Structures are given as structure tokens and as C-alpha cells.
Amino acid sequence: MQIFPFIVVVWIVGIGLYGIVTSRHLVHQIMCLIVVQSSTYVLLLAVGYLTGGAAPYFSDIPTRTRAVDPVVQALALTDVVVEAAVTALLLSFAIQAHKRFGTLDPQELASLRG
Amino acid sequence: MTPAARRLVFLVGAAGLAVFYLFGLSGLPGFGRYPGPYGFIVNRVTVAQTNATGVVSAVNFEYRGFDTVGEEFILFAAAAGMAVVLRHLRGEHEGAPLEEAADRDLPPTSDAVRMVALLFTGPIVLIGWWLASHAQASPSGGFQGGVVIATGFVLLYLSGEFQVFRRLTPADVTAAVEAVGAGGFVGTGLAAVAMSLPYLTNFLPLGTVPGAVSSSGTIALVSFFVGLEVTAAFILVIGELLRQTLLLRGGKS
Numbered sequence: 001m002q003i004f005p006f007i008v009v010v011w012i013v014g015i016g017l018y019g020i021v022t023s024r025h026l027v028h029q030i031m032c033l034i035v036v037q038s039s040t041y042v043l044l045l046a047v048g049y050l051t052g053g054a055a056p057y058f059s060d061i062p063t064r065t066r067a068v069d070p071v072v073q074a075l076a077l078t079d080v081v082v083e084a085a086v087t088a089l090l091l092s093f094a095i096q097a098h099k100r101f102g103t104l105d106p107q108e109l110a111s112l113r114g
Numbered sequence: 115m116t117p118a119a120r121r122l123v124f125l126v127g128a129a130g131l132a133v134f135y136l137f138g139l140s141g142l143p144g145f146g147r148y149p150g151p152y153g154f155i156v157n158r159v160t161v162a163q164t165n166a167t168g169v170v171s172a173v174n175f176e177y178r179g180f181d182t183v184g185e186e187f188i189l190f191a192a193a194a195g196m197a198v199v200l201r202h203l204r205g206e207h208e209g210a211p212l213e214e215a216a217d218r219d220l221p222p223t224s225d226a227v228r229m230v231a232l233l234f235t236g237p238i239v240l241i242g243w244w245l246a247s248h249a250q251a252s253p254s255g256g257f258q259g260g261v262v263i264a265t266g267f268v269l270l271y272l273s274g275e276f277q278v279f280r281r282l283t284p285a286d287v288t289a290a291v292e293a294v295g296a297g298g299f300v301g302t303g304l305a306a307v308a309m310s311l312p313y314l315t316n317f318l319p320l321g322t323v324p325g326a327v328s329s330s331g332t333i334a335l336v337s338f339f340v341g342l343e344v345t346a347a348f349i350l351v352i353g354e355l356l357r358q359t360l361l362l363r364g365g366k367s
Contacts, residue, residue, distance in 0.1 A: 002144030010135045014128055021124040022117060048153055051146035056157055056169035059251050059325045063161045069153025070160075070169040074178060077170065078185045081257055081344075085192035088351045092199045095358055099203065107117070 005046035012039035026094040026104040030087060037083050041076050048072035164316060166250035166333050167325035174255065175336040179314040182336075183299060186343055190296050193347040196354050208360045223274065231273035239266040246341030249333060251325035256337040260344025267349050276356055283353060288346045295343025302332055302339065 012035060019032030048069030054061055056070035098104050115123075143149050156177065157169055166172040174182050245252075246259025271279035303314035311317055314332070321329030328334075 002146070003139050003142075005145045006139050006142070010132065014131070017128065018124065021120055046145055048148050049146050050148040050153075053148070055253070056153075057167060057251075057253065058157075058161050058169070059167040063158070067153075067157045067169070069148050069150075070156055070173050071152055071178075073170045074173040077174060077255075077257060078181070081185055082188055084261075084348075085189045088355075089192050089195050089199070091355065092196045095355075096199055096203075 005042060005049075009039045009043045009046065012036070012042065024105050024107065026097060026106060026109075027091070029106060030090045030094065033090070034083060034087060037079070037086075040079055044072040044076045044079070161324050164250075164330050164333060165320040165322075165324045165326075166330035168249060168251050168253065168255075170253060171249040171255045171337065172330070172333055175249065175333045175340075176314075176316055179303070179336065182340070183303065183314075186296060186299055186340060189344065189347045190292065193292065193350045193354075196351055200354050200358065202361070206361045208357075223272075228273045231269040235266045235269045235273070238269065239263050242266065242341075242345070246337060247327060247334070249337035250327075250330035256340025256342075257344050259337075260341045261348055263341070263345045264348035264352065268352055271352075271356065276360065279356070280353065283349050285350070285353070288349050288353070292343055292346030292350065295339050295341070295346060298339035299336055299343070302336055306332075 016032050016034075016036030016039065019035065020029055023029040023032060048071065050066060050068045052066070053068040054065045056067040056073065058065070058067075094104060097109060101109055103109060156173060160169045160172045161167055164172050164176055166176070242259045242262030242265070244259070245254035245262055246256050249255035267279065267283055270282060306315040306317050307313055309315075309317055314336075316331040316333065318331035318335065320331045323329055
């Protein structure tokens with residue numbers, strides 16, 4: 001079971017991408033992008049995990065305790081913030097696209113562009 | 115390209131991805147066998163070096179502080195970008211929200227929703243504040259706390275009307291708070307430079323008790339500024355999206 005978390009990662013990427021490719025609605029497509037990105041949380045935390053390791057918070061455990069990697073956890077935090085920012089921007093683009101073209105179907109949007 | 119063809123192309127690509135991914139996995143250390151060394155080193159030195167017992171916050175606001183400046187400005191740029199993208203288009207103006215069906219009025223906010231929302235607003239802002247001010251000792255910090263505080267303002271919106279939310283969070287005040295948050299972070303770094311130390315060096319006294327609120331020097335200060343910035347950025351983003359419900363196209367009203 002040593003590679004199971006990494007299989008989960010690629011599975012999440014896969015279903016997210018499948019959703020993006022087959023999506024008929026921009027908001028749905030943005031949500032699929034969020035799914036793709038959430039795979040990176042699993043990846044980051046899986047990379048830094050140490051069997052039996054404590055959480056990297058030494059408030060109530062001795063500082064010599066073996067703990068999991070805090071650097072990847074900090075990266076996951078960065079990841080969440082960037083995802084929120086990207087999602088907000090994409091949603092505002094979707095709003096403007098709907099105002100302008102009256103549809104949110106990527107297929108129709110592509111054909112409107114000509 | 116038809117949807118079916120697109121799906122076929124995707125499946126071929128996904129199969130290729132799966133093959134190369136599995137091939138790549140074969141050389142990696144397995145799950146739970148983190149080889150180090152950075153995580154072990156950071157875990158060992160953080161408490162002694164910074165008096166922060168929450169190592170993740172210490173990494174974010176101290177060891178990777180410069181990266182976090184960039185991260186904060188991604189959020190800053192996104193909030194600014196939304197304001198630009200969602201500006202009033204020609205022929206748009208604000209009006210009262212209309213129910214699309216002409217024969218009924220807007221339903222009033224239910225008393226149950228209103229009461230629960232008002233009841234929770236205070237505690238949620240308090241929890242957010244607690245999170246933002248305990249970055250050095252627990253899995254919290256400015257980013258988490260800021261989002262939670264912004265949620266409190268969204269509850270105000272739920273409990274009443276958009277106009278109440280808007281009166282409580284005027285755009286210029288929110289934007290000023292956001293600027294103070296972003297500027298405070300950068301300024302903390304520059305203050306170190308002014309003392310001829312490297313950018314974002316922890317120049318404040320570290321306190322005596324590891325993990326106390328008064329400990330960890332600039333980590334706590336930067337977390338506070340990040341909390342301000344994130345709160346304001348999220349309120350701006352949410353307000354900008356909610357404002358769209360008031361916009362009417364020239365012809366419709």
C-alpha cells in the first residue's frame with residue numbers, strides 16, 4: 001500500500017481533467033479545475049508523511065519528537081490561497097462571458113468567437 | 115471537435131499520463147518514508163531559533179517569508195483584477211434585486227436564518243481573530259483567520275440584505291485595510307533592511323516562553339498583517355460577486 005496515496009493523486013487529476021474536457025458549463029468547468037488542484041494537497045501531504053510521525057507542532061510534545069515534514073504543509077497552505085484567488089478571478093470571467101455572450105457553454109462560446 | 119472526439123483524445127492522453135506516472139512512481143520513496151533532510155532540520159531548529167512552536171507558521175512567515183510575500187500579492191492582484199473585470203459595463207446600472215418571475219415579490223429573509231446568522235457573527239469573528247493571533251503555537255495564522263473573519267461578514271449578508279453588508283464594509287475602507295495588510299508585511303521586511311539586516315529578518319524580541327502570543331517576533335506581526343490583508347481581500351471578492359446580483363442591463367429595468 002506504499003503507493004496508494006500517489007494513485008489517489010493521479011485519480012483525482014484524471015477525474016478533474018475528464019470533467020474539464022467534457023464540461024458543458026463554465027462554472028462546472030471551474031469546479032473541475034478546483035478538483036484537479038486539490039490533488040496537489042494529497043500529493044504534498046503524502047510526500048512529507050512519515051509513518052508514526054507527529055504533527056509539526058511542538059507546543060505539548062518534546063522538540064526532539066520525530067514529526068512529519070512541515071515544509072510541504074506550508075506549501076499546501078500557499079496552494080489553498082492561490083486556488084481561492086484563481087477561482088475568484090475565473091468566476092468573474094465567467095460572469096462577464098455570460099453577460100457578453102449570453103451562454104456559459106464552452107462549446108457555444110468557442111463557436112461564437114468564430 | 116465533437117464531444118465524443120474530444121473525450122477520445124482525452125482518454126488516449128490520460129492513458130499515456132497513467133503509464134508515465136506509474137513508471138515515475140517506481141523510483142520514489144514510498145508513502146510514510148519521508149527521506150528528509152529539510153523537514154527534520156526545520157523541525158529541530160525552529161523552536162530554538164524563533165520561539166514559535168507551530169513550525170508550519172514559522173516556515174511560512176519566517177523561513178519562506180519572501181515566498182509568502184509573493185503569495186499574498188497573488189491574492190491582492192486577484193482582488194484588484196476582479197474589480198477590473200467586473201467593472202460596470204456600458205448600459206449597466208444598479209437597482210433593487212428583481213425576482214425573475216413577475217408575479218411574486220422577493221421572499222423576505224426567514225427569521226430562523228436571520229437569528230442563527232446574527233448569533234454566529236460575533237463568535238466567528240472572534241474565532242478568526244484568535245486564529246490570526248495564534249500563528250506561532252497552533253495550526254492557524256493570518257490566512258486561516260482572515261478567511262474566517264470574512265465569513266462573519268458574509269453571515270451579515272445572509273441575515274439581512276446586501277445593502278447592510280455593503281454599509282458595513284465600504285469598498286474604500288476595505289481596500290485601505292487590504293493595503294495596510296499588504297504594506298505592513300512588506301514594511302516589516304523593509305524595517306529589517308533599514309537595520310542593515312537581510313529582508314524579513316526576525317528583528318523583534320522573541321519572547322521567553324515558546325509558543326506564547328507575545329513570542330516569535332516578526333512571525334506574529336506578519337501573521338497579523340496577513341490576517342488584515344486576507345480579511346479585506348475576501349470581503350472585496352465576495353462583495354464584488356454579490357454586487358453582480360444588483361446590476362441591471364440597460365433594457366431590462
